[in-house]
Amino acid sequence: MKILIGMLLAYAGMTGLCLAMKRHYRQALGNMPGNHLRWVLRLGGWLALALSLAVCIDQWGGAVGPVAWFGLLSAAALMLVFILPYAPRFVLLSGGAGLAAGLIGTAFLLTV
Amino acid sequence: MKNTFSQSMAWLHTWGGLLFGWILFAIFLTGSLSVFDREITHWMQPEISHTVAVTEAVNHAADYLQTNAPDSPSWMIVPPTDRNPGTTVFWQEGSEFEHAVLNTATGTKTPRQTEGGHFFVHFHFELLSGVIGRWIVGAVGMMMLIGLLTGIVIHKRIFKDFFTFRPGSGAQRSWLDAHNALGVLTLPFLLVITFSGLAIFAYMYFPGPIQLLYGGNTEDREEFFHEVRPHVHLDPVGEWAKLLPLGGFAERARTAFGGDPVWYLTVDHPGDRNAVVTVGALNENQVTLSNQQVMFNGVTGEVLQNGIPLQPAAHIQRVLTGLHFAQFGGYAMHWLYFLSGLIGALMIASGLVLFVVKRRRRQAAEEDVSAGFLKFAEKMNVAAVAGSVLGCLAYLWSNRLVPLDWPDRAGWETSAFFAVWLLSLVHAMWRPSLRGWIEQIMAAGLLSLTLPLLNLLTTDMHLLSTIPAGDWQLAGIDLTAVFIGASLTYLSLRLAGRLPAPVEAVAAEGPWEFADQ
Numbered sequence: 010m011k012i013l014i015g016m017l018l019a020y021a022g023m024t025g026l027c028l029a030m031k032r033h034y035r036q037a038l039g040n041m042p043g044n045h046l047r048w049v050l051r052l053g054g055w056l057a058l059a060l061s062l063a064v065c066i067d068q069w070g071g072a073v074g075p076v077a078w079f080g081l082l083s084a085a086a087l088m089l090v091f092i093l094p095y096a097p098r099f100v101l102l103s104g105g106a107g108l109a110a111g112l113i114g115t116a117f118l119l120t121v
Numbered sequence: 122m123k124n125t126f127s128q129s130m131a132w133l134h135t136w137g138g139l140l141f142g143w144i145l146f147a148i149f150l151t152g153s154l155s156v157f158d159r160e161i162t163h164w165m166q167p168e169i170s171h172t173v174a175v176t177e178a179v180n181h182a183a184d185y186l187q188t189n190a191p192d193s194p195s196w197m198i199v200p201p202t203d204r205n206p207g208t209t210v211f212w213q214e215g216s217e218f219e220h221a222v223l224n225t226a227t228g229t230k231t232p233r234q235t236e237g238g239h240f241f242v243h244f245h246f247e248l249l250s251g252v253i254g255r256w257i258v259g260a261v262g263m264m265m266l267i268g269l270l271t272g273i274v275i276h277k278r279i280f281k282d283f284f285t286f287r288p289g290s291g292a293q294r295s296w297l298d299a300h301n302a303l304g305v306l307t308l309p310f311l312l313v314i315t316f317s318g319l320a321i322f323a324y325m326y327f328p329g330p331i332q333l334l335y336g337g338n339t340e341d342r343e344e345f346f347h348e349v350r351p352h353v354h355l356d357p358v359g360e361w362a363k364l365l366p367l368g369g370f371a372e373r374a375r376t377a378f379g380g381d382p383v384w385y386l387t388v389d390h391p392g393d394r395n396a397v398v399t400v401g402a403l404n405e406n407q408v409t410l411s412n413q414q415v416m417f418n419g420v421t422g423e424v425l426q427n428g429i430p431l432q433p434a435a436h437i438q439r440v441l442t443g444l445h446f447a448q449f450g451g452y453a454m455h456w457l458y459f460l461s462g463l464i465g466a467l468m469i470a471s472g473l474v475l476f477v478v479k480r481r482r483r484q485a486a487e488e489d490v491s492a493g494f495l496k497f498a499e500k501m502n503v504a505a506v507a508g509s510v511l512g513c514l515a516y517l518w519s520n521r522l523v524p525l526d527w528p529d530r531a532g533w534e535t536s537a538f539f540a541v542w543l544l545s546l547v548h549a550m551w552r553p554s555l556r557g558w559i560e561q562i563m564a565a566g567l568l569s570l571t572l573p574l575l576n577l578l579t580t581d582m583h584l585l586s587t588i589p590a591g592d593w594q595l596a597g598i599d600l601t602a603v604f605i606g607a608s609l610t611y612l613s614l615r616l617a618g619r620l621p622a623p624v625e626a627v628a629a630e631g632p633w634e635f636a637d638q
Binding site: 026027032033069070073076079083084086087089090091094 | 302303
């Protein structure tokens with residue numbers, strides 16, 4: 010469960026960082042992002058990645074958690090890289106859904 | 122060599138990568154399989170099921186060793202865990218270690234003697250050939266590290282191209298993108314796994330400091346190892362005395378480990394009044410590779426030492442070793458290691474292909490390689506990549522096909538691996554390269570896809586029984602084989618689609634256009 014949440018957040022974070030790049034934003038959405046939006050995406054991306062790290066540490070502890078986090082980052086980024094050219098429209102959708110599900114999951118973890 | 126720094130680095134990356142890549146791919150492939158060595162061992166011994174407690178298993182193993190190796194100076198028992206129900210015993214004979222796999226419930230040898238998943242581990246770290254193999258793997262690993270570092274240097278747009286993959290923009294561009302993406306995105310894993318792999322045998326690869334500080338003799342080296350891993354040492358006194366039941370030691374050690382499972386149990390000079398029993402723990406919630414072990418006097422049962430007081434440098438080495446062996450973190454972590462390792466293998470394979478693609482396109486302009494060598498390199502690529510996959514599959518197939526009563530049947534399984542790999546090399550040299558790729562990838566795909574079918578025909582532990590029983594460890598292997606087999610078959614069909622209709626056109630056109638959409 011926590012592993013899935015960590016993965017979703019890692020994917021959402023990577024999507025944010027990816028869309029913050031002009032080339033990929035245009036690839037996925039067709040138009041160019043404003044500078045303001047790019048900063049929002051970049052910051053949001055890093056925050057999601059940080060949250061993912063926190064979830065990993067919660068799951069595995071301070072020693073193993075970061076190791077797992079790097080693994081999830083690689084897996085998330087690779088998925089994104091291969092989705093991007095084949096299904097560019099799906100990037101925003103999946104990244105957004107990942108973020109939503111990841112945040113709901115995190116909120117759930119905090120309340121339990 | 123070349124004029125500028127980055128040209129030199131590119132040269133080193135290209136040529137080092139090509140020549141060492143031919144072995145590196147297999148090392149990464151078998152290393153990835155090693156992550157699931159215990160599950161594979163279980164799969165290869167379907168006759169053994171999860172039944173008895175560890176204490177009983179250890180007692181059975183002790184009986185076996187007492188009967189079959191009473192005079193050996195050293196025993197080792199690896200009891201069953203949640204991941205593998207078999208018990209493995211090792212005993213020293215001369216300077217070699219013999220081993221046998223026991224049916225945990227009965228303590229007798231299993232009918233299906235096999236190296237199991239350990240075969241992949243053994244190939245991974247020394248190519249099954251002892252010290253020489255270890256040196257070869259060390260050299261290859263060092264080249265991998267150099268390849269990663271030179272790769273970073275010559276990749277001028279790491280961050281700009283971080284998420285870039287353009288499958289439709291020409292073979293060379295696409296392969297370079299794929300090579301970069303696979304390498305850059307798993308770089309943390311690749312750097313750590315390569316560096317930690319070298320660190321495991323650092324004392325061997327870089328003997329200078331030890332020779333300087335401790336001296337060059339065998340006893341001097343032993344002093345070094347003793348300081349690295351301080352432990353009580355009792356010399357045999359030559360008086361016979363009865364060992365206490367070993368199962369009891371396993372149980373007492375488990376209590377000392379706070380419930381963590383027993384990884385191994387060793388006995389030094391069993392039967393002597395000074396017999397020493399050492400029990401090591403398998404810690405899943407720390408990165409450091411087991412530094413928890415308890416040593417007992419095997420005759421009196423007295424605790425000689427609890428834990429290993431590691432020096433800081435030794436502790437760092439154990440952390441690196443732990444990062445490499447990946448015993449921690451449970452199945453999610455094992456899958457991440459497995460997938461990352463396969464991605465590393467794909468990264469190497471894409472680099473090998475890139476070497477050929479790049480030169481095929483502008484062979485006239487590029488003068489660093491002759492047409493004959495390029496052809497040779499292409500064929501070597503087929504054997505190195507597709508061939509090693511075929512070898513691993515042949516190993517698993519032979520486990521089901523070699524009759525149980527053949528003498529040295531474990532040896533036959535190992536031979537199957539090398540025989541098929543050799544066959545792949547011969548086939549690759551014989552066929553035009555694109556056809557070599559297609560045929561070997563398709564063969565691998567079909568062998569992998571039908572592995573569960575073979576399993577169904579030859580054993581009781583097939584998908585129709587493992588899935589209903591919820592035995593995902595065994596079912597996982599069959600299902601992974603289906604997935605990999607389907608992917609490889611699909612790939613081979615895609616490649617076959619790129620085959621130009623008249624065969625003669627292959628040579629003129631260059632078959633490497635298939636990455637273009």
